[in-house]
Structure formats: C-alpha cells, structure tokens
Amino acid sequence: MASSSRNNKKYDVFVSFRGEDTRDNFSSHLYSALSRQNIQTFIDDQLNRGDEISESLVNAIEASAISVIVFSEGYASSRWCLDELVKILECKKEYAQIVIPVFYRVDPSDVRNQTGSFGNSFSKLEERFKENSKKLQTWRNALKEAATLSGFPSPNIRLESKLINEIANHILKRLLDQVFWPNYNKNQLVGVESRVEEIESLLGAQSKDVYALGIWGIGGIGKTTIARATFDKISSDFEGSCFLENVREESQKPGGLTCLRKKLLSNLFKDENVIPGIDLNFRRLSRMKVLIVFDDVTCFSQLESIIGSLNCLTPVSRIIITTRNKQVLRNWGVRKIYEMEALEYHHALELFSRHAFKQNHPEVGYEKFSSKVMKYAQGVPLALKVLGCFLYEREKEVWESAINKLQRILHPSILEVLKISYDSLDDKEKNIFLDVACFFQGEDVNLVMKFHNASGFYPEIGISVLVDKSLIAIGSYNKIRMHDLLQELGREIVRQESINPGNRSRLWHHEDIYEVLTYNTGTEKIEGICLDMSKVKELRLNPNTFTKMPKLRFLKFYSSLFNGENKCKISYLQDPRFAEVKYLHWHGYPLKSLPSNLSAEKLMLLEVPDSDIERLWDCVKHYSKLNQIIHAACHKLIAKIPNPTLMPRLNKLVTLNLRGSKSLKTLPSGIFNLEFLTKLDLSGCSKLKRLPEISSGNISWLFFRGTAIEELPSSIERLLRLGYLDLSDCKRLKSLPSSLCRLKSLGVLNLCGCSNLQRLPECLGQLSYPIILNLAKTNIERIPESIIQLFVSGYLLLSYGGRFEFVQKPSFLERGCLALQPFIGIVEDTLRIQHTNHTPANRWQEIWQERGFSMGKGHIVLPGNEIPKWFEFQSVGSFITLEMPADFFNNSRVQGIAFSAILAFSDRHVDCGRWFSFSCELKVKTTKDCGTHDTRLFQSRVNYVESDHLHLGHYQFCEEDFNGFWKCNCIPEAVHFNVFPPLECQCCGVKKCGIHLLHPPDPTSMEDPSTCFNCNEED
Incomplete structure (x- = not known):
C-alpha cells in the first residue's frame, strides 16, 4: 500500500x-x-x-x-x-x-x-x-x-x-x-519543496560557523511559509529549536520583547520556568546546537533585545530571519540573503485553484477569469489565497464584477498586509513611494532621482530604503520596478485621501483627471497629474486651471498609442502658471512659447513633442538644472541649434531629442562636448546631411534614423562610450568608416533600410563588445568572415535580408565539437541564407551568452514553428519527462543538454514595446534519499512578435548543478524538462518543446545513447 x-x-x-x-x-x-x-x-x-x-x-x-x-x-x-x-x-x-x-x-x-x-x-x-x-x-x-x-x-x-x-x-x-513532510507539502503548500531545498543548501549543513540566513521580500510573498516549512523539516537535527512568530507585532505589546526572549529560551531549553535575562542561559546556549527562526523582524533592536548577538551561539547553530527590510540583515551581519520571488505561473494557478475551486485547476468555464486573477496577483501567495477564498462558489457574473473592481480598489485583506511596509516609512520616503506608484513605474532610476532631488525628498537614501524594504527594485537597464500589487497599494492610499479627486495629491486615471480639469475642481492638494490623452477625445481647460494647483510638481500629458499619435484636442489659450513644476511633458503643447514662469532653478525635464513651439533656445538657456529636452516632431522649431558654448547653463543636459524636426540642417561642433549629454536623437531630421567632426564626448546613444546623412566622420571613434548607433533608413548612406570598428563599447548597430549600403568594414570582427547587428533591407551581398569572431566571442544578434554569403566556410564551423554539430549546422545555414519578410520579428534575439560552443551555455532565436528533427525527444506543450538508466550520469554518458521551444503570442494586441521574461528548467528526480534536484538552464527576455519563434539553446553540466547532485552519488530516476512562459504575459504560450542529449563521441560504440531513454509527453 x-x-x-x-x-x-x-x-x-x-x-x-x-x-x-x-x-x-x-x-x-x-x-x-x-x-x-x-x-x-x-x-x-x-x-x-x-x-x-x-x-x-x-x-x-x-x-x-x-x-x-x-x-x-x-x-x-x-x-x-x-x-x-x-x-x-x-x-x-x-x-x-x-x-x-x-x-x-x-x-x-x-x-x-x-x-x-x-x-x-x-x-x-x-x-x-x-x-x-x-x-x-x-x-x-x-x-x-x-x-x-x-x-x-x-x-x-x-x-x-x-x-x-x-x-x-x-x-x-x-x-x-x-509522514509529515509529504502530507504538509501536499495539503498546505504549493511550489515550496524546491525553495526549501535551496534554503537548506544556503544554510550550509557542513559549515562550522554560526550561520545566519535572511529571507527577504515583500509582504505576502511567502517568507514565513517557507521559513516554517524549512524549520519543520530540519529542526529535528538540532538539540533545541524555536520559531518566534510575528516578532514585529509581538514586540509592540507591553513587555513584548521580554516575552519573546522567555519564549525563545523556554523552547530551546524545553523548560517553561526559565528566567529570561540570566547570563547562565546564554552560557548554556553557547554549548547547544540550536535552530532559531525570527519571523517578521522590522528593526535591528528587536534581535538585539531578544538574543544579543550571534556570538552567544555555538558554531553549528543556525539562524533564519524573515524580514521586509534588508538593512536589518546587514546590521546583524547576515551576508547570505534569500530573496523570495513570486510563484511561477503553474504553481500560482494551482494555489489559487485550491482556494477558489477546492481542486488543483480551474473549473471549466472559469479559465479566462482565473487567468485575469493570475495577472492581477502576479504570483503573490497572499493575494492568490485571499482572492481564491473571496471568489469561492460565486457565479461567473460575480467573478467578472469582482475582477473589474480590483482594477480600482485593492482588497482590504491584501491592503492591510502590504501597508505595513508603507507605514514604516518617513514622510519623504512615502512621497517617493507614492510618486513611483502613480507616475514612475518602469522609468529610469536616474531620472527619478533627479526629479525627487528637485522636490527636496533626498532620493539617494529614500530610494535605497525603498529597495531594502522590497517596495521597489532596480531592474534591467536601470529601470524602477514595482510589483503590481504594491503599485495598487500606493494608488489606493492616494484614493483614500479624499472621495473628491480634486482633493487628492496625485491623479493618474483619465476619468478622474477629465473630471478635475473639465469642471475646474483642482485644489492646492494636487502635486502630480499623469494623463494618457489617448483615453479622452477633448479637453477644455479653464484659464485658471493650473493657478488653482500651486503645489503641482509633475505634469505629464502623453499618448500611449504605439505610433504616439495624439487625438486629444486641448483648448487652452492662456500662459499656464507652473512655478513649482519640475517635470513637464506635454505632447502637443498648444502654445507657441513655453510657460513664462517656469522656474529656472527647479525645472529638470522639459518634453513638448509634436507641439507648436517656435522659440525654444531663448528660454531654455536659463534653466540650470535642466537635464532632458525632448522637442520631437516640432516642425515649426527654428532650423539651427546654437553652439552649446554660448549656453553654459545647459551643461547638465543629459538627453536632447529633436526627432522629426524637419527644418534642422546642421549640428554645431560643440554638441558632442556637453559633459553630461549621453543621448542624442535626431531621427527624422530629413534635411540633416552631415555630422561635424568629433573631438570627444560621453554620448552612449545616437539616433540618426531617416536622416540624409551620407557618411560618418572617421572621428566617431572618439565617442568611446557609444553603445547604440541607429542609422536605419539612412538611404543616402553608402559606406561606414573603418574607425567604427574601434568603438569597443558598441553593442547595437542598426543599418536596417540603408538601401545604398553595399559593404561592411572588413575589420568588423574587432568589435569586442557583444553586438546586435541589423542588416535587413540593405544591399549588402557579402558578410566579412571576421564577423564570426563576434559569434565566437560571446553574443551576436543578426537580422538580415536579401542574399549574402561567406567567401569561404569559416574554419571555426569546421572544427566544432561533435556534440554541437547540429547547432553549428543551423547557425551556418541560417547565416548563409534567410529572409526577414520586412518584419522586426525575424531577427536573432540572442546567441551564446558564454564564450565558445563547447562549454557553458548558449541560446539563439529565429523564426520557425517546428522543432528541428535532430531533437530526439519532442513534445507538444511545455513539458517532457525522460526515464533514464541509473548509471547514466555516473558513467559520463551525457555532458549536457540541448533544448528547444516554440513560443507564440496568441493576443495580437500586446504592447509591442514590452519585453517578457521566460525560462527553461531541468529537474532530476532521484531516489527517495536524495529527493529532487533542479537547475535553471537559462532565463531570457523576449518581446512580442507576430510569428512563432524557435528558441534553441545548449547547456553543459557542471558540479554545482542540481545542488551538488553529482557529488552525492544519487541514483536518478527521471529527468523533467519544463519551459515556463512569461508570467506577466498570459497570451504567450509554449506550443512545442524538445531536448537533445549532448554526449562525448565514442568511436568504439555504435549504440545511440538516446535508446537508453524512454520519453513521456505532457501537454
């Protein structure tokens, strides 16, 4: 049985x-x-x-x-x-x-x-x-x-x-x-087993030092759950153990810290009559092997009052601390920190289903509603449980109404837990948090810093505190990230300021903004407005609309339409009063000149794209803190940019965007010398024919798309930090200077649509940085052989069109590792001939992220809807299981794995500019003594594309994989390969997947190693 x-x-x-x-x-x-x-x-x-x-x-x-x-x-x-x-x-x-x-x-x-x-x-x-x-x-x-x-x-x-x-x-x-653990895992938790194994590994059972581990993350993410599961599993290995729950809450009660200290000692010594505070107790502790969990710690003084320091414990003891505040861990000398992440989609759906349907999957007819809840909860267990219980046994109409309500009002039980972290902030930190929640999600952190410096909020320490308390994160490309539920928390806090939107500090919903501006109900309480003008058709502003908002710091009128088109008509004839505004973005600004009372000492960002402004430079030359100017598509703007040396107060300018200014003909030579200028966008300046000679500069981003440029100056090599160069649709461009190859930081070179460009510099392979090269719709017929050096050295994304060929087959492709010949064949065939069909979807997204074919790992993406035939194990869906012989790994019969997946987007209305993360995981199930070991083969990002795309990758195993699986001589029973589609994009799915075993060549054996395996498919 x-x-x-x-x-x-x-x-x-x-x-x-x-x-x-x-x-x-x-x-x-x-x-x-x-x-x-x-x-x-x-x-x-x-x-x-x-x-x-x-x-x-x-x-x-x-x-x-x-x-x-x-x-x-x-x-x-x-x-x-x-x-x-x-x-x-x-x-x-x-x-x-x-x-x-x-x-x-x-x-x-x-x-x-x-x-x-x-x-x-x-x-x-x-x-x-x-x-x-x-x-x-x-x-x-x-x-x-x-x-x-x-x-x-x-x-x-x-x-x-x-x-x-x-x-x-x-x-x-x-x-x-x-007995307990399988039942505990089966009936109580979802997705916990692998996390507990990770924490066990981090605790270092073999270490002889007192080992403290922090579990850190936002409220409701499951820190206490994982800590409790780990404690329950390993506490029997210790002479004494104690799980101190709710340290934050208990410590706030009268005598709370003393009670916690007594509970700790009583549990460790198994003596209810222990007297806390006696030195003898801590001398006894120094001779015991103990496990202690401090749950929900909010400040260092709590730990100090309860136990003092780690020095009172024996070297083989272990401490786990759960907290929302990383600074607590630093103060106590905790160096190992486990960051709690949201549940993966399939685990999140299972947890929600257990509460909403009392089974492991949604009921028929509720799949679409469940998917919406998944998108809302974003893998936070607290939200999944609360919403599951709330929706249990309710009709579909109620589900739809409840989900719509959640878009505007955060559920009280979720709000209560998340707000604990907000309440611990000071006033300046609260303001930064609310600004990010309402206005700055996904914005560059440097921009956010400058805005809040101008607002007097001390963002250097404020943003650091928000990061430490898991309220925000700094993600890829230095962007501010905030979990959707925390964003809803911030917005709910603002909503609760007043039932009247005009009496709230921040406005972001188009209906609220329309009401306030149309009926002129704004007040001095309003500090920020962010309006998506694509949501409204017309706005008639009263002459004193902004006069009634003297504390306005942030104003952004923008269009979220993909092409940036602004269909909203704004009727406004009077000079607006913006004395306190630091951030001004007004798409289609209706006046011919800037507001007269903009503060020269406070304004740090000025963006008025597609506006009627005729005079710009006479105004902005006085703004000493201005670091970003965007006047894209301002067709009436004067044609000449004055020499920056005549505008010394603009030396802090970081971004200059004059995209679409069709009257612009020349650039002053000093434009590249601005000390802080890193981004220059002149795309669509169709009369711009040449660039000045360059003496120096710190520019990282150059956009010349659709200009009349015929050649680049050889002095471009002096832009040592240039990482992104966009020359797309420069139809008069005939050649590139060889000096371009000396740009060691260049990561993206976009030549798409340069129809007169016929050749590339022979020395292109000298570029040392990972490179993305777009050659679509050019007349290039021959690729320099040196480009393979880019391919070998690390990372090459190549988009191409027409026909081109190598003069001879690169020797690298001939001497490749036998196990990776299928990859080399695909790379070779794809490099030699393929067409893009004029869509940016058909480009390589990534190629090898580590050096070389025969080691590490690599990943390429190309259009396609079929798994290559040489993948001997294939499955419809995202999951494959291989039953394998017990000695397979020990005999070194497999050195790695090649994997593949077909990803497809079902919703054609996805934001084309967004990128989504997805991952592949390999899990080895072993005998019961060793449990399950897993390793993530790779995690990557993919943006929306219309056609199906084939992802190919390889991964070579090393001793650290599968939590030391190789070192413990475990007997494998099965290998599970799983592709996890993007959690944040439910319309992206996995159609098919496949794996191919990479093994060393054995000339003496005629046996195909794949015959040792049995393959089970799961959709």
Whole structure:
C-alpha cells in the first residue's frame, strides 16, 4: 500500500519491548524522550497478558507510522513480544510501516541467528512450543528479518542517554521526511519543496560557523511559509529549536520583547520556568546546537533585545530571519540573503485553484477569469489565497464584477498586509513611494532621482530604503520596478485621501483627471497629474486651471498609442502658471512659447513633442538644472541649434531629442562636448546631411534614423562610450568608416533600410563588445568572415535580408565539437541564407551568452514553428519527462543538454514595446534519499512578435548543478524538462518543446545513447 496511507495514523510510534527487561529503565526513558518531542507514542504498560496479543495491541500496531522494537536479552522468551514482532513486519510489508530495531545490550547477529544469551531465551520458548513447528519457524523468520534492518546497537560502553536522544531525533526526522513532510507539502503548500531545498543548501549543513540566513521580500510573498516549512523539516537535527512568530507585532505589546526572549529560551531549553535575562542561559546556549527562526523582524533592536548577538551561539547553530527590510540583515551581519520571488505561473494557478475551486485547476468555464486573477496577483501567495477564498462558489457574473473592481480598489485583506511596509516609512520616503506608484513605474532610476532631488525628498537614501524594504527594485537597464500589487497599494492610499479627486495629491486615471480639469475642481492638494490623452477625445481647460494647483510638481500629458499619435484636442489659450513644476511633458503643447514662469532653478525635464513651439533656445538657456529636452516632431522649431558654448547653463543636459524636426540642417561642433549629454536623437531630421567632426564626448546613444546623412566622420571613434548607433533608413548612406570598428563599447548597430549600403568594414570582427547587428533591407551581398569572431566571442544578434554569403566556410564551423554539430549546422545555414519578410520579428534575439560552443551555455532565436528533427525527444506543450538508466550520469554518458521551444503570442494586441521574461528548467528526480534536484538552464527576455519563434539553446553540466547532485552519488530516476512562459504575459504560450542529449563521441560504440531513454509527453 502507498506510504500516503500513513498520513492519518493515530500514533506516531509503537514501542515493542520485554517489560521485565526494560520497562523501568530504557523503554520508559525512550518514551519520555519521544514525548518531549511531541511524538505520539503507544507503549503497553500491562504486566499480565493472555495467551494471545490483544486486539487493542494489534490495532495500535496498525495505527502507528513507526514501530520501534527494543531487542533485549529476554525479548525472545516472550511469545507476546514475538507475536508483536510478526504483526509489525506484516504492517511493514502491507502498509510500508517504518521499522526501527534497537539492540539493547544484545548483538544483532545473536538476534538474527538466535545464538548467545538471546538464543538461550529463545530456546526456552522452543521447548514450550516444540509441538508447533510452524509457529516457531514464523518467529525465527521474523527475528532474522528484523535483525537485518538498519537500527541502533547499544554496546555496554555507550551512554544510554545519548543513545536515547539519537533514537528520538532519528524518529522525529523519519516522521518529518516520510509522514509529515509529504502530507504538509501536499495539503498546505504549493511550489515550496524546491525553495526549501535551496534554503537548506544556503544554510550550509557542513559549515562550522554560526550561520545566519535572511529571507527577504515583500509582504505576502511567502517568507514565513517557507521559513516554517524549512524549520519543520530540519529542526529535528538540532538539540533545541524555536520559531518566534510575528516578532514585529509581538514586540509592540507591553513587555513584548521580554516575552519573546522567555519564549525563545523556554523552547530551546524545553523548560517553561526559565528566567529570561540570566547570563547562565546564554552560557548554556553557547554549548547547544540550536535552530532559531525570527519571523517578521522590522528593526535591528528587536534581535538585539531578544538574543544579543550571534556570538552567544555555538558554531553549528543556525539562524533564519524573515524580514521586509534588508538593512536589518546587514546590521546583524547576515551576508547570505534569500530573496523570495513570486510563484511561477503553474504553481500560482494551482494555489489559487485550491482556494477558489477546492481542486488543483480551474473549473471549466472559469479559465479566462482565473487567468485575469493570475495577472492581477502576479504570483503573490497572499493575494492568490485571499482572492481564491473571496471568489469561492460565486457565479461567473460575480467573478467578472469582482475582477473589474480590483482594477480600482485593492482588497482590504491584501491592503492591510502590504501597508505595513508603507507605514514604516518617513514622510519623504512615502512621497517617493507614492510618486513611483502613480507616475514612475518602469522609468529610469536616474531620472527619478533627479526629479525627487528637485522636490527636496533626498532620493539617494529614500530610494535605497525603498529597495531594502522590497517596495521597489532596480531592474534591467536601470529601470524602477514595482510589483503590481504594491503599485495598487500606493494608488489606493492616494484614493483614500479624499472621495473628491480634486482633493487628492496625485491623479493618474483619465476619468478622474477629465473630471478635475473639465469642471475646474483642482485644489492646492494636487502635486502630480499623469494623463494618457489617448483615453479622452477633448479637453477644455479653464484659464485658471493650473493657478488653482500651486503645489503641482509633475505634469505629464502623453499618448500611449504605439505610433504616439495624439487625438486629444486641448483648448487652452492662456500662459499656464507652473512655478513649482519640475517635470513637464506635454505632447502637443498648444502654445507657441513655453510657460513664462517656469522656474529656472527647479525645472529638470522639459518634453513638448509634436507641439507648436517656435522659440525654444531663448528660454531654455536659463534653466540650470535642466537635464532632458525632448522637442520631437516640432516642425515649426527654428532650423539651427546654437553652439552649446554660448549656453553654459545647459551643461547638465543629459538627453536632447529633436526627432522629426524637419527644418534642422546642421549640428554645431560643440554638441558632442556637453559633459553630461549621453543621448542624442535626431531621427527624422530629413534635411540633416552631415555630422561635424568629433573631438570627444560621453554620448552612449545616437539616433540618426531617416536622416540624409551620407557618411560618418572617421572621428566617431572618439565617442568611446557609444553603445547604440541607429542609422536605419539612412538611404543616402553608402559606406561606414573603418574607425567604427574601434568603438569597443558598441553593442547595437542598426543599418536596417540603408538601401545604398553595399559593404561592411572588413575589420568588423574587432568589435569586442557583444553586438546586435541589423542588416535587413540593405544591399549588402557579402558578410566579412571576421564577423564570426563576434559569434565566437560571446553574443551576436543578426537580422538580415536579401542574399549574402561567406567567401569561404569559416574554419571555426569546421572544427566544432561533435556534440554541437547540429547547432553549428543551423547557425551556418541560417547565416548563409534567410529572409526577414520586412518584419522586426525575424531577427536573432540572442546567441551564446558564454564564450565558445563547447562549454557553458548558449541560446539563439529565429523564426520557425517546428522543432528541428535532430531533437530526439519532442513534445507538444511545455513539458517532457525522460526515464533514464541509473548509471547514466555516473558513467559520463551525457555532458549536457540541448533544448528547444516554440513560443507564440496568441493576443495580437500586446504592447509591442514590452519585453517578457521566460525560462527553461531541468529537474532530476532521484531516489527517495536524495529527493529532487533542479537547475535553471537559462532565463531570457523576449518581446512580442507576430510569428512563432524557435528558441534553441545548449547547456553543459557542471558540479554545482542540481545542488551538488553529482557529488552525492544519487541514483536518478527521471529527468523533467519544463519551459515556463512569461508570467506577466498570459497570451504567450509554449506550443512545442524538445531536448537533445549532448554526449562525448565514442568511436568504439555504435549504440545511440538516446535508446537508453524512454520519453513521456505532457501537454
């Protein structure tokens, strides 16, 4: 019978013993030790019995998860003991009961063979039952079988108390591993097992130092759950253990810290009468191996008051601290920090379904609603549980209404938990948090810093605090990231300021803004407005609209339409009053000149794209803190940019965007010399024919798309920090200077649509930085062989069109590793001929992220909807399981894995500018002693594309993979390959996947290693 049948046992342990030998000593002490561990134990205290063991004893044996057999010298002289033994072994066979023999002052071989003093006892029983040979043989077989089981011998020189403690701890561990843990994981948690294994690994069981581990993350992300699961699993390995829950909440009560200290010591010493604060307690701790979890710690003083420092603990002790504040961990010297991440989509859906449907998946007809909840909750367990319980057994109409309501109002139970972190901030930090939640999600952190510096909010420390408290994160490309639920928290806090939008500090919803501006209900409370003009058709502004908002710091009128088109008509004739504005973005600004009272000392960003402004430079030359100017598509703007040397106050300018200014003909030579200028966008300046000579500069981004440039100056090599050069649709561009190859930081070169460009510099391979090269719609017919150097050195994204070829096959492709020949073939074929069909989707997204083919890992992406045939294991969907021979890894018959997946977007209305992350994972399931080991093959980003795309990658195994799987000589049972589509984009799915085993060539073997495997597919 399956081991899961033990989950509902009445007793944890049944103890079988010979009363006359051990009732008053060993067995009673063992019972006490088990009781102290809260292990429910059955022990028979009856002194007299009948001829047969009672039915109650039989039931007790069957109702126990573990049986402990205490073999003593007189054990075999009792027919009742031997009948118990027979019954126990029957339960072992029928119910998979765990049996643990203890050889109390007897030798296991004497028990097995019925010899020595133990055999003498059995001889007395043989004499009594010599007429019942069948019964005797049953007992002999039982003794022989039990004596061969792994157990605990007790030599005379061994301390009995130490033996009893070892037995009790071993039993507790077996209960946790074999009974409690599977049931705990199955019924209580989702996606927890692999995380607990990670934490166990981080705790460093072999380390001899006091090891403190922090578990850090936002509220509701599951920190306490994972800490509790880890504690429950490993606490039996320690002499003392304590889980201190809700430290933040308990410490706020009168005498709370003293109570927590007493609870800690009482649990560790198993003594309710312990007196906290006595030095003796901490001297005792210094001699114990203990496990302590401090849950929900908010400040260093809490830890200091409860336990002092790590110095009072023995080197083999372990500490776990859960917190929302990373600074707490730093202050206590915690260097190992486990950052809690959101649940992956399939785990999130399962957790939600358990609460919403009382099963592991959504009910038929509720899939679409469940998907919307997944998008809202973003993998936060608290939100998934709360919303699941809230929606349980409600009709579809109610689901739809509730989900729509969640878009405007955060659920109170979620709000309560998340708001704890917000309440711990000071006023300046709260303002930064609310600004990010309402206006700055996804913006560059440097821009956010400058805005809040101009606002007087000390963002250097403020943003650091928000990061430490998991309220924001700094993501890829230095962008501010905030979890969707935290963004909703910030916006809900603002909504609760007043029922009247005009009395709120920040406005971002188009309906609220339309009401305030149309009916002129704004007040001095308003500090920021962010309006998506694509959501409204017309706005009529009152002459004193902005005069009523004297504290306005932030104003952004923008269009979210992909082409940036602004269909909103704004009627406004009066010079607006913007005395306190630091950030001004007004798409289609209706006046011919800038507001007259913009503060020269406060304005740090000015963006008025597609506006009617005619005079710009006479105004902005006075703005000393201005670091970004965007006047894209301002067709009436004067044609000449004045020399920057005549505008010294603009030296802090970081971004200059004059995209679409069709009157612009020339650039002043000093434009590249502005000290802080890093981004210059002149795309669409169709009369710009040439660039000035360059003496120096710090520019990183240059955009010349659609200009009339015919050539680049050779002095472009002096832009040492240039990383992005866009020359797309420069139809007059005929050649590139060889000096371009000396730009060591160049990462992107976009030549798409340069129809007169016929050749590339031969030295292109000298570029040392990972390169993205777009050659689509050019007339290039020949690719320099040196480009392969880019391919080998790291990372090449190549988009191309027309026809081109190598003069000769690069030698690199000829000497490739045998195991990777399929990859090299695909690379070669793709490089030689393929067409883009004039869509940016058909480009390589990534190629090899580590150096070389034959080591590390790599990944390429290209258009396609079929897995290559050489992938011997393929499946529809995102999951493959391989059953494998036990010695496969140990014999080095596989060195790595090639993987593939077809990703597709089902929703054609996805924001084309967004990027989504997805990952592939390999999991090795082993024998029960080793559990499951996994490793992430890669994690990458993909943006929306219309056609299906094939992702190909390879990964070479190393000793660190699978949490040291290779080092522990585990026996593998199966390999699971899983592709996880983007959690934040439910319209992106995995159509097919495949894996191919990479193995060293063996010229002496004709066997195909793939024949050793069986493949199981799952959709």
